[in-house]
Amino acid sequence: MRVDIKEKLYSGKPALRDIRVNFPRGKATLIIGTSGAGKSTLIKCMIGTTSYEGTVTEYNREEIAYIPQHPALNVRETAQEAIYWSALFSRLYSKDALAAEVDRYIHTMGLQSVRDNEIRRLSGGQQQRVSIAKELIRGKNIIIADEIDTGLDCGVSRDLVSKLCSITRKENKTTIIISHNIVNIELYDRVVVLVKSSSKCGGIAYAGSPKQIRSFFEVDDYVDILTRVNAADEGGRGEADYFIRKFASYRERQGKK
């Protein structure tokens, strides 16, 4: 999936500018960024629910599975039923294969012990796993997950991301995860850092491997990345503009090579 957004305006004001980034198949990408940097807007552009100037290519809208921040589930259904109905309506499986596929995804997402529990009885992390299984079973190639680890403890969050990343590699999917949780950064194949410039417009401050991100931002601790790019009135050092420029010239050098 190749995103090239020249500009996205909201009420005449730019919300995103010069967003050029690739999301390769078989890789899990983390989109991390400061508040108001346009992460959700970027997702809306990718799934086609908002207009923008630019192009999103090498994908098919029908191939996207979107996992919302708050699981949209019928709380009266059991975990197994929720996954079953999603699989059934996808019309991908024969009657015989359906039960086996539901079973497979229940195992993949570690839901065996709660498969017959009503969703309202599940914890937030378990509900999120049901929500992911519901999307995975529909066989889509591009998975976009919007802050799915918000409100979960670090262990549950790590387990969730780890499962999603491993499925991405095993099943050759394109996975894009928006998250505020930077502690799991090493689990991903790629990281995109979206920041809010001094003119309040979202731009890319980094896109690449998580291995080089600390040296790019000249920090020892991942958390300090956000401290450097956050605005001064948000407790940061207000260096977003500097890193947008730094990344633009880095990308230019890479292009020339």
Place this chain on the structure above:
Amino acid sequence: MVDFIDYIRRWVSTKASNLLGNTIMTAAIITVTCYAVQKDVFESYSATKACLFSVLMCCIWCGLFNSIALFYSERDYLLDDLDKYLPVRTYVSANFFIQFFLSAVESVVCAFVFSLFFDFSSSGYIMGNRSLDFCVTFFLITLSADMLGFLMGMLINSITSIMTIIPVILISQLLLSGCLFDLHGVMEDAANITTARWGFYALGSIADLNSLLMPGQELSIFHADPAYIMYCWRYLFLLILICSLLSGIMLYFKMNRVEN
């Protein structure tokens, strides 16, 4: 058609208890209402008119409650399902089928309770039995209000806002029914697109309200003849159709909207 059947199966598997809950609530509301207004019904004009008006408002309330309660209880995951795999037309038709069934069950309950409380002639104008005539009218009123509630659900995004709107809908139905006072001009025109007006006219005609008036008095709105009752029913049917179609169109645009 496969999606339609699967949607109904899925709905029944988790929401069938709603049918029972709504039916019990309807039975309770209609019983309390009939008990409260039972004196002199089908003997005096004003008592009968007040009774029919009360029952009419009960049916409107039950219809509105059916769709609004159901839609907002499943709104979040429903919109997600509609976005991902459930075609809008499948949902709209399946929802119509469910509400049709729910309204039918509730009208039977209403007609049953109504006939237990009141003693009226058994000969009907359209169905051969007056209880059945009442039952069909209750059904059309309930379903019409139900579809109006569904349309409101499409127009209004939050349960808080809809709770503010419901009293406005009920009061406007109450005022425009023509029961409390005569309407003229714009109000008269507005009344023609309300469930309350046509429901009230149909009920009044089936109850033969004119026959309870003093000799020499006659109101032009209640005509105890099959053609007039059919005329009122057709209007109710038209309201059902319009609200259903508008709901479908609204939902389609809601799901396919691209913001700027």
